[in-house]
Structures are given as structure tokens and as C-alpha cells.
Amino acid sequence: MRGLLVGRFQPFHSGHLGLVEGIRRRAPGSDLLIAIGSAEQSYTWENPFTAGERYEMIEAAVREAGLDHVAIVAITDIQRHAIWVRYLEGLLPSFDRVYTNNPLTRLLFERAGYAVESPRLIQRSRFEGIRIRNRLADGLSLEDRVPPAVARYLESIGASARLGLLRGPRGPLRT
Amino acid sequence: MRGLLVGRFQPFHSGHLGLVEGIRRRAPGSDLLIAIGSAEQSYTWENPFTAGERYEMIEAAVREAGLDHVAIVAITDIQRHAIWVRYLEGLLPSFDRVYTNNPLTRLLFERAGYAVESPRLIQRSRFEGIRIRNRLADGLSLEDRVPPAVARYLESIGASARLGLLRGPRGPLRT
Amino acid sequence: MRGLLVGRFQPFHSGHLGLVEGIRRRAPGSDLLIAIGSAEQSYTWENPFTAGERYEMIEAAVREAGLDHVAIVAITDIQRHAIWVRYLEGLLPSFDRVYTNNPLTRLLFERAGYAVESPRLIQRSRFEGIRIRNRLADGLSLEDRVPPAVARYLESIGASARLGLLRGPRGPLRT
Amino acid sequence: MRGLLVGRFQPFHSGHLGLVEGIRRRAPGSDLLIAIGSAEQSYTWENPFTAGERYEMIEAAVREAGLDHVAIVAITDIQRHAIWVRYLEGLLPSFDRVYTNNPLTRLLFERAGYAVESPRLIQRSRFEGIRIRNRLADGLSLEDRVPPAVARYLESIGASARLGLLRGPRGPLRT
Amino acid sequence: MRGLLVGRFQPFHSGHLGLVEGIRRRAPGSDLLIAIGSAEQSYTWENPFTAGERYEMIEAAVREAGLDHVAIVAITDIQRHAIWVRYLEGLLPSFDRVYTNNPLTRLLFERAGYAVESPRLIQRSRFEGIRIRNRLADGLSLEDRVPPAVARYLESIGASARLGLLRGPRGPLRT
């Protein structure tokens, strides 16, 4: 038995961690695989962190929370929704349960015959990636919006300055 | 401290496992990340197994050997040697030591400034991927060439028949 | 003599069918090739249907209308306007006449030396893809905006629910 | 009911046409879709003809043989065997039966749950693509190895000179 | 000693030329390499000119200004910010100084350890690509916004009509 949690994790926040904790509680003996989507994206306003940085955030948060049986993988995108689930199947070990709060991810997995669970997020609006990125860009405290280990990691890589720059004075930067 | 072991693992054999065990002994407190290269390749004579299948082989062998602090990722190829190491850096958490017996992989990492260790393989010729694939295709026993857990996994997916077919009567098959 | 009609057909509507009928009338003895563009796109608000689904819509509508000498192909995009026409030439049988109402498609074909016809669309605004997708997402009747065969096909694949989901509560969904 | 016949058709020869005729006889009321694989390949020794040229060969042979309910599509490759069938499903209208003499194609479709028929080829060795390309490169007659319509088409595009050049004096040419 | 100036140059305008002249003055003995980014883009509102057309604009302007030791290259994008600088390093001769006014380009080069200079642009707003494209689309004079040689080139290729079309009546055109 292995569950799969798919997301972009830009950044990995307390809502994501709560999801992982809930999954561990409901299926304590099983493995959980966290797949970092759009792994090739970074240094954009929508996807500021590299897959490697996101891996480190997740790893640090999971360790801090004392969760085990959690593995992490990074998945580069293929830009083809119709076969995206089949593409994941080829890259990942077998899984029998999918967790996501993204409705399109849910649609694509259900179309491929998977059972999908969309755990209810408490205080969803506090945990939206875009809001957290805006707080980072504004130099505001993330308070309890991200796990302490993620807050420390973000500070260590100068995330606030990076986000402020990527947001741009007149819209997101591009080369 | 994290070490990185890169390979294609077609299949993951006892030589690979010996490498992992040696690394664990020499650096018992550190993490080891096993990166499955050419993840997009499968169902060819050179690369018969999907990245997901290779993930399961490695996972089963590592568990059977009682090794901990080992994580697995799959890496799709970018076909550009000059930036391959930089590409890995963007996809993976930070690592400070690289293990490989592939001389080109060694060259590319050293050119990028990494310390690379190439552990001596005992009985190297017994553990070449091509020889093991030929034994599989011939329906011969793999004996101790692969860990028992890998042998069971290969049997469960019908690897022998697949390899026999992919090798082809007059050279490797293609669509 | 073969004519080429290029479009994305998201979905294939009565305006498209009127175009095909007009072409058949003006050149009754010649072949018409309908090329489905952006074939790799699906399950997005702009491109909700797979190329295969679009193929089936067009096929059903053309049969229902009793039109012959019509063939269908799907074309994956190469994202390079400067060579797009040359790319089509390599994938398609030879053609000597191009039909389109898309001004950029017209520009690219004319630049490559083709005669391009842009048949006048009657009641153009009723037959815009975006309007028809919005009606689908809203659960409104498509009335005579699509051929009956297309309406039946869209219902058979649950197009209304798919479109409603892809449009999203706060903008088009993404993974 | 629709059958799918997949091949590279470099060139479309009498063995292929015999296959199509056999399929039409066994399933006279159903549609047959001929998918031209590796459509992006051309001007190499292995794949000398563009997808468009192959489309014209097939079309001419099918017309000459008086076969109906046959449609043709070109499929660019994605170089990922594990999801190739799913990729085809997204690009093509639905099909319920697959015809092929390529064992890898057969393996991939069967793995995806399709019924696959591999009609027996009479005089297989006479109808191998490589042999026919060698005869073309040598300037030898193709006799009854290709349908008359294909022979005329090959002559019209100067195929013999092209093949002679692509085979190269010391192995296939490359840029 | 070689400096690198990176930009999209849609089109190459007097602000760009002023930059090049300033660089030549400050480092008269050294080489300057002008890299045309997003070379694969053309015939869109954001990127209307092909890389070849942009090459000709730059070449004509540099000749007209009597500047020497200037070379031009076109760089197709890889859509991966994390390795973009490393990708450039593989394609270009060695360089030790980077000039850019794009803050994201500056960030990516500084992260890779390069010294980056961002020369102050005089009258920046007059020399924004988007403003110059809008003037072209409106059929207005470019006055001194582009070097005379660029103005002549733009007229010779019918840039005004192209831009007017690409801007579209209701937003940028797409196929």
C-alpha cells in the first residue's frame, strides 16, 4: 500500500504538512510518496524554488514533524494532460491511493481509474501558495503559515529577496 | 552531508547493492541519494525497465539489506552532457560527494568541481548490466547476481519473457 | 487538387461545418484535409478536448452532413511560427489551397507562398469557440451552435461537467 | 468498431497492402485507421520518406486497390515506450482492435489491454523495408514488392537517387 | 576579455545601441558578444521578429555606428531558469563580464558567480520594446527610437503591417 501526494509546493507550507500528517494518521502502516510537480520550473513568480530546494523544504518539515515512511521525488512536466497520469505511473513505484486538493489533478487521476481523496483544508485561504509568496515578497513574517524548518530554510536561501525581485515592479519578471 | 549515487540500474544488481553497503559503512551517519538515470527509457534492450520498476527493485533490495538513510529519485535525461551536472543540481537536494563507476559520469562531475569516488567493484564482469540482461533473456538463473528481493521482483513482472522479446531474433527490437 | 483546413476545433462547431460545406461546394471534385492543430493539448480551458475526441467530433459531423472526400489528421505543435508551415508540409500530403479564418495562420501560409481563402463566416460571434465553451461550462443548450452529431458526442463524454471544472471558480485550472 | 494498423511504412509495400486487404476482408463493415509512426523522421537511411510522402503512398495504394473505410494519420514519436500507447489513445479516435507484425508494438499494446492481431505475412523476407530500400538504392526493379501506384510515386520523387545517397559509401549519411 | 550582452531585441532599438556604444567606450580593446535570446520565437506580439531578422538589425546598426569587435549569436531558449546560465556557457565562447538591464537575467548570472553591469538607460521609457512595437503597429514614426539602419530594415520587411496584425483587434493573435 502506497499513497501518492502530488503538488508543486511553492513553497511547502503548513497546509501541506497538515495534509501529510492527516494521511499518516489514517494509514499509519503504509508508505507515502510526495511528488514535486513542475520540477523543471524555478526562478519565476509562480514557481520560484527549484525542485531541489523544494525537496529540502519537504524533507526538513517531515523530519521536524517526526513523520516516517515518507519519500520524495521530483517530476518534470510533460505538458500533456491526457497522458500525465500514465507518465507518472512510468516514473513512480506503484501506488494505490492519490491525495490532492487540486481539482484538475483530481479529474485526471479519476479519469485514469484511481481513488482520489481531497482532504479538507482548514483555513484554506491562509495556506495558498500565492498568498505566502506575496508575504515573502513583502518581507512579512510567515508566522505559522510554514513549518519552522521551512521558515529557517527559506531564510537561509534569501527567499524574501528572490520573491521580491521575481514579482517585479510591473508584473512577474521574465528574461 | 549527503552522498549521491547515479546509475541506470537496468537492473539493480548485487554489484550496485555492494556499492551502497560500502558507502553506508564508510559514511554511516550521512544520507545517500540514489538517482535513477535515463528515467524516461523503458522497453528497450538497453533499458528494459521503467523508472518506477527500477525504483521498486532498489527499494526492495535496500529494505532487505536493512540499510537506512537511503532515498531514491528518478531523473529524466536532457541529452546535454555539458550541463547535465547542473541539471541534477537543480532537481536534487544538495549533495557533497558523488559515487559512480561510470567514467563519463565521473568526468562530468569532476569537471563541475565535485569529489567523486569510484569504489572498486569485486568481480566486475559478473555484475555488468548487459550480462545480467542476457541471462534474463536466456532464461538462466541469476543466482547471486541480483539480491533475492530483486530476483523475486523480476519474476513477478515477467522480466525474463520481456527481455527475451526485447533482445530480438536479429538485434534489439524497435517500434 | 487538395485543400487544407487548419483549426483547433475546440469544439468543432456549426461555423466550422459551414466552412467545410462551402469548400465542398466550390471544389466538389477535390479532396479536403482537415488538420487538427495543437493536438497535444487537452484538459485545459482553452483546449479541453483531446485530438482524438476532436477527430471523432469532426468525423461524426462530416458523416451526418453526407460530405465525402474529407480526411482528418492531428498535428502536434512545434511552437515555432517561423517554420510551422514547413513543418506541416513534411507531415501532410501535398495540398495546393489553404482555408482558414485565423489571421495569423493566414499570414504564415501567405508568407510561405500559398493561396489562402478566408470564407466569410455568417454570424461569426455565435460560433466562437470561447462562447461555446462558456455555454457548455454554464450547462446551457448549444442549440444550433454545433451540429447534432457533435452535440450528442459532447454529451456522451460529459463535456459540460469537464468544461465547468476546467473554467475554474477563479480562472482556468492548472495542475 | 475501428481497427488500428501501426507501422513506419518506409516505404509502404505489397506486404503492407496485403495486410490491409486481409483486415478489410475479415472486418468488412468496420473502419481501419493506418497510423504512420516516426512521422518526424525523414531523409535518413532508416526513414528516408517524410510522413507526407508516406501518406501519399498509402493513399495511392489504397485507392488503386479499391479499398474503402480506410483513414490515414501521421504520429510523431515521443521516445517513451512506457506511455506510447496512451499517447496514441490521446491523438486518435477510439479503436478496439490493433494489427501489427512488430513484436514490440504488440507487446506495448497487449500490456495496455488491447487485443492484437499479427496476420501471417506470406514471403516475409521479400517485404522487409530494409531489403526494399536496398533495392531502391541499387537501382533495381521493385517488381511486385510494392503496389504499382507506390512504384509510380517513388519514381516521381526520385526515390532511387535519394536512397542511394542516404545509404552512403561508408554507412548511412548524417549531417 | 569578452563581454556578453543578452537580450531579446524585439526590435533592436537606440537604447540597445547606446548600451553597446557605452560598453565599447569602457572596454575598447575587448570583444563584445551580443546574444539574441528566445531565438525560436517569432510572429507573436511579444516576439514578432525571427532570430535571423534580429541578427540583421543588430548587424546593420553596429556597422552604421562604426563599432568593431562585436559578434552576434542566436540562443534558443531551454525554459529552465536554474540552468540557463550554464546552458549559455556551453553554447558560447568564454566571457568574463555580463551586461544586462533585465533584473531576472542579472539575478541568474550573479547566482552563477558573474560580475554583472546594468548600465543606466537614459530615457528608458522611450526605449521599451513594447512601446516601440505599439508605435510600429499604429503606423507611427519611430523617429530616433531605433537607429536609422534598423528603421530601414523594418520598413523593408513590412514590419508595421506585421505588428498591426499580430497585435490583433482583441488581443495578440495565436494560431
Add this chain to the structure above:
Amino acid sequence: MRGLLVGRFQPFHSGHLGLVEGIRRRAPGSDLLIAIGSAEQSYTWENPFTAGERYEMIEAAVREAGLDHVAIVAITDIQRHAIWVRYLEGLLPSFDRVYTNNPLTRLLFERAGYAVESPRLIQRSRFEGIRIRNRLADGLSLEDRVPPAVARYLESIGASARLGLLRGPRGPLRT
């Protein structure tokens, strides 16, 4: 008037330089553009040098020979022969004459309507890339097979050791 010389230049040798000198003599007033093909390839036995390294070799040899009006560009491959010339046209400034000794390159340009010149190479066998790479790998002197400036450059980057490694003990290395 601008001529185009296309090659892979692995490495740029005296045969190539002789070609350039011959072109300069025959068309002294015109520009010559040297396009480095397969620019994305490097660190393989067939393509050991990066595009940037090849750029530097050509630049050094051209300067040493006192040739002017020569520009250099790097071209990443698109793996589609049918549109390769059109792809080059989009990336390069206009050219009206093509020089090459590669018969496939010649075929593709002639098919696109270009005048192609294939200057006779004196002592062709001495100037084959494969022979020069083998001499490098064997640590033999290149004598007059490459221009002195190229010999110095190859030594400065440790080309002999790289080639020896890439050739491999049992065939070319791969990751």
C-alpha cells in the same frame, strides 16, 4: 551577399580552414557565416567539444589566418531533416550561397532551392574528424592536421585526455 558554411567541427581542422580560405579568395568582398551544427552535443566520442569550445577554435584559427568578414554562430539541432534548412533560415541572417562537403547537407539545401558548392578537399582522408579524434585519443601529434592556434587551444583544455576517455576501452562511453 553572404555565404554559409555548415559543419560540426569536431574539431575545426586544417581542411576546414582551407575551405574557408578558398571561399574568401573566391568571394573576397562578401561575408561568410560559419554555423556550428549539433551545438547541444558535447562530451561524446562523436561530438567531444562543446559549441563554445568549437567557437573558440574557429575564432582562433580565423584570426591566426588573418581572415576577415567571418562570423560564427552555434545551431542546436532539431532532429527533423525535412525542415532543417527552414529552421536555419529562421535563425540566421539571409544567405545566398552554401558551402559544404557533407552530401546530406548538400541534398537538404538543394532540395530547398539553394546553390551549393562542395569545394574539393585536398588529402581528404588526412582531415577526417574521426581520424583526428583518434590521433588525439592516442596522444599522437596532430602535426599540420589542425591550425597551430587550434592545436594550442586543444592542449589548453586537455583535449587528448578527454578524447582518450570518451573513446572508451570497449567503445564510446555513455552515462
